[in-house]
Amino acid sequence: MADAKKLSSLDASFLYLETPEMPMHVGSMAIFRLPEGYKGNFFEEFKAMIASRLHIAPILKARLEKAPLDIDHPSWVEDDQFDIDRHIFRASLPEPRDRATLERIVGWMHAKLLNRARPLWEFYVFEGMKDNEVGLYSKMHHACIDGGAGAALTSMIYDITPVPREVDPPAARKVAQEPRDIAANLIDSYQQLWTQPFDAKAAPKSLELPRTGKSDLGSILFDNAMFQIETAVKFAASVPTVLKSLSDVVGKISDPKSRDSLVSMASPPTILNKTISSERSFAGVSISLSRAKALAKASGGKLNDVVLALSSGVVRRYLLSQGGLPNKSLTAAVPISLREEGNADANNQVFGMICSIATNVDDPKTRLETIIAQSTKSKEMSHPLRALMPQVSNLSMLGAPIVTQILALLYSRSNLSDVLPPAANITVSNVPGPRQTLYAAGAELLHIFPVSISTHGIALNITVQSYRDQLDFGFIAGANIIPHVQVLCDMLPAEFDALEAAYAPPPSEIKGAAE
Numbered sequence: 001m002a003d004a005k006k007l008s009s010l011d012a013s014f015l016y017l018e019t020p021e022m023p024m025h026v027g028s029m030a031i032f033r034l035p036e037g038y039k040g041n042f043f044e045e046f047k048a049m050i051a052s053r054l055h056i057a058p059i060l061k062a063r064l065e066k067a068p069l070d071i072d073h074p075s076w077v078e079d080d081q082f083d084i085d086r087h088i089f090r091a092s093l094p095e096p097r098d099r100a101t102l103e104r105i106v107g108w109m110h111a112k113l114l115n116r117a118r119p120l121w122e123f124y125v126f127e128g129m130k131d132n133e134v135g136l137y138s139k140m141h142h143a144c145i146d147g148g149a150g151a152a153l154t155s156m157i158y159d160i161t162p163v164p165r166e167v168d169p170p171a172a173r174k175v176a177q178e179p180r181d182i183a184a185n186l187i188d189s190y191q192q193l194w195t196q197p198f199d200a201k202a203a204p205k206s207l208e209l210p211r212t213g214k215s216d217l218g219s220i221l222f223d224n225a226m227f228q229i230e231t232a233v234k235f236a237a238s239v240p241t242v243l244k245s246l247s248d249v250v251g252k253i254s255d256p257k258s259r260d261s262l263v264s265m266a267s268p269p270t271i272l273n274k275t276i277s278s279e280r281s282f283a284g285v286s287i288s289l290s291r292a293k294a295l296a297k298a299s300g301g302k303l304n305d306v307v308l309a310l311s312s313g314v315v316r317r318y319l320l321s322q323g324g325l326p327n328k329s330l331t332a333a334v335p336i337s338l339r340e341e342g343n344a345d346a347n348n349q350v351f352g353m354i355c356s357i358a359t360n361v362d363d364p365k366t367r368l369e370t371i372i373a374q375s376t377k378s379k380e381m382s383h384p385l386r387a388l389m390p391q392v393s394n395l396s397m398l399g400a401p402i403v404t405q406i407l408a409l410l411y412s413r414s415n416l417s418d419v420l421p422p423a424a425n426i427t428v429s430n431v432p433g434p435r436q437t438l439y440a441a442g443a444e445l446l447h448i449f450p451v452s453i454s455t456h457g458i459a460l461n462i463t464v465q466s467y468r469d470q471l472d473f474g475f476i477a478g479a480n481i482i483p484h485v486q487v488l489c490d491m492l493p494a495e496f497d498a499l500e501a502a503y504a505p506p507p508s509e510i511k512g513a514a515e
Helices: 009-016 042-056 099-110 147-157 182-194 217-254 256-264 289-299 303-321 364-392 400-414 486-503 507-514
Strands: 025-033 062-065 075-078 088-091 121-126 133-141 280-288 331-337 350-356 426-431 443-451 460-467 470-478
Touching (some): 009 400, 025 099, 042 147, 099 121, 133 443, 280 443, 289 303, 289 364, 289 486, 303 331, 303 426, 303 460, 303 486, 350 364, 364 486
Parallel strands (some): 088 121, 426 460, 443 470
Antiparallel strands (some): 025 133, 062 075, 121 133, 280 470, 331 350, 460 470
């Protein structure tokens, strides 16, 4: 990453919204098994392997460079003082050195902020676990990555055979870029305000003028004038697209049926929708992917619908046990990837929808069928907004970093999420992963449990990663809201069995088929 690359508004927002109580990094807790009779040093071999592949993912050596006076989004620049020993650590796991102990430590570590003076990622290797297992806790700031980009990084870390593949060495290093002076930085931020990235495919090529690359006042003024002309043409070309998307949104909302759907999807307050502390509770559990897909087929829905139904059933059971289940259905914030197939850019290309999860329905089968219908409505409602996301995700506003960070801190300190209606009750995300067995430094990957983000007002996050023939669920919550999130994990297998039983053929049909 030789040249500075400015963060998009979406990527930068994860930096601005971060507070000590609400870290904005994502991660995973991976479980490996070492080969029988292994006598090597897994930590050193793993670190050496990652060091030899860093050039495959340049974001791993990129640090933040702030705009002058924080008036605009920061940029990614290559860290000339990068030291891998500040990013990959050998961690200690106390007795009894099992997964439950690892989960408690991961929850504790996930609450700690990353150091913004360095590239925003860390790996912790836990050796000496039972059954010849090794744990790997990784975290990376959401400003760098979303679920789709995380899956792309998987190909950098893992191999499909126990023997690590040979990776071509990095190309000759470019000469380090001279740091830009403050005047050029300020002008660049000012120009960014006027060159918002609307769809400008219709803009004449003749107006895509070369830049002088100089920072003297005359060149800056000339470049700025050319930017104004070019921007006016680009904005004019984008207006029809933006207006059509806005028109579609207004049309959806003004339709009576759509309005009723919006009202029905409003989120009721629950004990899960409060201000969170700076501590986290984490746990993971796995179920069969093939069985979940069979359920999706039997119900006429998709795998995402089954994940929502399982999450709904678990949360319903938990709230019933706490005496706090509302009569109205809870809602889930569901991230939707906008990433095109084959796109491995290390940035955020995601959109979200709010979906009712039918927690007010007792019967598991009816609950799943209700969720299928509700998720279809939610997708229809969100479709026009999705068309707007590429236009608005890069919008800049001078001073946004300072203003947004102040507002985020005030919101965190004021406990407003204790009194305001929740935007959603929980977050549920499903990230597709590889079906084949993966290895790292010769160790077989057994599980990869996601470790995601809890926020004020939405304390519980359930993120699912598919791997081989399993769905690995990662539950994380503010520890002041759910002190031991393991209780939800313990409920998941029973909820899965109940949903399968609801779609099982009656005993009479099974007996008739046997005869």
